[in-house]
Amino acid sequence: xxxxxxxxxxxxxxxxxxxxxxxxxxxxxxxxxxxxxxxxxxxxxxxxxxxxxxxxxxxxxxxxxxxxxxxxxxxxxxxxxxxxxxxxxxxxxxxx
Numbered sequence: 813x814x815x816x817x818x819x820x821x822x823x824x825x826x827x828x829x830x831x832x833x834x835x836x837x838x839x840x841x842x843x844x845x846x847x848x849x850x851x852x853x854x855x856x857x858x859x860x861x862x863x864x865x866x867x868x869x870x871x872x873x874x875x876x877x878x879x880x881x882x883x884x885x886x887x888x889x890x891x892x893x894x895x896x897x898x899x900x901x902x903x904x905x906x907x908x
Contacts, residue, residue: 813868814869814870815852815868815869816867816875816892816894817864817865817893818864818865818866818892818893819861819863819892819893820861820863820865820888821861821888821889822887822888823887823889825887826862826886826887826888837851840854840865840878843878843881844867847869847874847878848870849869849874849875849878850867850869851867852866852867852868863888872894879892
């Protein structure tokens, strides 16, 4: 299943409700599962991004739907990166 790295920054609303961030992460996990995706890892981070998480999703449409749902809540803004593991990269290089 494709993997995606999502970089997130809290909005002002998200910062005001920071005490609920663990609950919001649990809700994210449930939303992902409803789309056939899986939240693999979630980290609260220091530096340029407030959170970084990895999601396995069946396709780009599912991850986009998850991001739309997440963004619509108003707590974070995200940037999503499609990630390739070693086997996937080997297949890509064979076609190059």
